[in-house]
Amino acid sequence: MLEYLKDDFISPLIFKNSVEGILVTSSDGLIVQANPSCLKTFGYSFDELIGQPVEKLLPGNLSTVHLQHRKNYVKNPQFRKMASGLELIGLNKVGNEVPLEISLSYVHSKVGLLVICFIVDISNSKKLERELKKERKMIQQYLEVTSSIFLILNKDETIAVANKAAGDLLGVSENELKGMNWFDEFIPESERENVRSLFHEMIDSKTGISLTNENLIINAQGEQRLIEWHNTVLKDRLGMPDATLSSGVDITEKRALEKTRKEALVMGQENERRRIAQELHDGLGQSISAINLNLNALEPELEGFTERFKGIYSNLKSKLNETIEEVRSISRNLTPRILEDFGLGRALEYLCDTIDKSTQVKLNLSLHGDLLNIDQKIALGLYRIIQELVNNALHHANPKNINVHVTRDKSEIIVLVEDDGGGFDPNMKFFGLGLSNMQSRVEVLNGQVEVDSNDKSGTTISITIPI
Template identity: 25%
Template sequence: MTIITEERRLAILIALLAASVFMTYYFNTVVMLGTVFSHFFYIPIILTALWWKKRSIPVALFLGGLVIASSFLYNRPDILTLNDYARVMTFVVIAFVVASLSEQLKGREREVVEQRDLVQRYLDVAGVLFVVINADHTIRLVNRHGCELLGYREEELIGKNWFEIVVPEASRKARQEIFDAAIAGGASLSGRRENPVVTRSGEELILAWQDTVLAGDGDRPAAMIGSGVDITDRIRAEEALREAHGEANLYLDIMAHDINNANAVALGYSDLLAGELEGERQREMVRKLRGSIDRSIDIIQNVSTIRRLRSAEPSTRPVDLDAVIRAEIAHHPDARIVYEGEPVRVTADDLLPEVFTNLIGNSIKFGEPGVEVRVRVEEGDGVVEVTVEDTGPGVPDAVKAGLFTRFRRGTSARSGKGLGLYITRMLVERYGGRIRVEDRIPGYPERGAAFRFTLPRCGRPWEPRPATARS
């Protein structure tokens, strides 16, 4: 749009006023048509009102005065009627009305410009790329961060084809088809997507992209508003982390495999050595050696369990709790274990046996000679509560709060490294339950501990499992 300068406007007004004076003279002395020429006066009045608002009123008074003065100057006062005075008043009214409307329009225009500038400032300070792409693929608007991210100046992007200048060639056609389908259907693509873009230097960046369709006249889709956050560094860091994680797991697998092989060999030799030795002292040393090997095996097992817990989301399914408990009891044929339960299904996974391995194993391992372990299962409202209690030395009150914390030891000289109970808590919470430790007899912590935890009961009806030998 061509902008008329102030000097040019003034020159046009002077020319129109001069033409008005000439027409006054010409129509009164040559054509002899009276005030017909005065219709021309509306042009300078309206233009002055549009350009300078209420400054048009003096112009209207000047031209009105010219109409009245022409009758006296050319000796025809007989034709000066009420209509002439009304015409003068019309000039003034039109000047005032047009000036008022022009002032209102200018005010609205200023508001629109201020809002536009404010929005532009918001877009410029935003830490994301923001772009408006027309239906013909050309760029209508791009913010400052977008220009900096892509390496272009704003004027180098406005009006250019977005897909040809920004989108990588490998994905250009597919992205154009998606864009055209969204514009044609008037429906934005839901969710965030990872879209690559190419900078001016040829570097490919990955943006977390979102867009929405912008409606034009008649609510017809006219453009697409898109925003993108540069996540290239995050994607690369995640890839590097996955590679490092895979490499670390490889090393752990190798170490676990080799250590377990070494432990198996050491156990075999310790059994042979125990058969060869005769003195009680020597046999006690072999038992301690075997105990150390067993602890090494437990550590490897705990590390493997934690890896499985951390590596993937739980895939729960109905699990026969009765079978899990009986299988664990069968591993301790010499222990005094009382089981009070009945067939019930819970929602868990293949790691559920680890819970009972740790709780029953700890009760036997750290209890006094002749310790008795009792396992009780009770069904509640949507949950199953399991209690594993023993008659061992118990857990002091000062230790209870942090007992399930990683590497928290008990107070007994025979206490372990604390990983077992930490894993137990992780597993129970993984299934949606809670675990706590209490006194077997309330108020007497030294007379045994009671570990209580809940598991979500499976909503499916009970189906008896095939009959098998139970321990």
């Protein structure tokens, strides 16, 4: 065998240090060379392999088949991978099978044709592949049984992956969903632009932002559902945003229940206001009126009393009249009868005029459109919202001016309340009780709130209520 070993058909340095196993066989299949990586893969020493048939490194059931393949290769040698697309198995010294990738080459040497085998042990990659398959199967099983919606959207807005829950909700099979434009097919036109903008904001961000949002979707049956989404960006091998992964939960019933609860809370507040107003009128109001009548009955008898007594009487009478007016004012604020009798516009004029006269703050009211023919529920809700916002500004902002604008058009009523007092952080999670009540009332009326506030320019709160 020495003549094979002396042949310099391959660089000794490359041969010795290659991370790939290199095995050289003669045309009759005998092993004539093996580098350290090859010896390590199969667990043999150099002397144990040299001169042995190459089939020694194969499981017994493959030896016969390989023998025929080897003979065919010698007749027509070429550069190629062995069994392309198939899994190759070797056998190490202790009898364990080893998954391999093998490429073949050849050289015509002084002693004849030599076949060069480049061998890669892929045991670790196969193990990783099995683990990935197992994880993928578990993920697939989870996606099939979970009630959460999972979507992967490509950069071109098409659906790449959708789980069973998504298909069930949308009324389209998982396979049919693939390739459909998510925004054109399943986002209502009223929300399409905003939702599409959020998607491209994520995709175009190199930092790969994640966000949570809520939006309506429309299924194949035309039914709209409210979904809470948790979105994250998927990146390609270069680390660039390539798609989005979104998990969603249908919160339609949850939000409806919350709205019902808030409606009940608002209704409870109004009922309690009416009860207190009625008690003020029937109880305290009647008692004060009785006292006033008794005082009036004393007036003819005052001639016989001293001037000091007359002064005390006059002061008592004045204080009693102030108390009567205060009770009436509280009662009117609790149940604004003027709203029921003359509409929202007149009720707001009275409210603002009363506040303007009783404080040092200049309160300006601007009304536009028909505010008389409004559903009573909406009118009362708007009255309470504006009342709450004005009182909140008076108590917390210390403003010099408050401007209230109310505008009605064909489809909505827009309320704008501005003050020039001290602002607050609109990103705070928890507002005071006043603003919390206001937000609840807006949600009950299916409206939207926008808050702009800072220390320098005061606060502007915009409210839009559909009608």
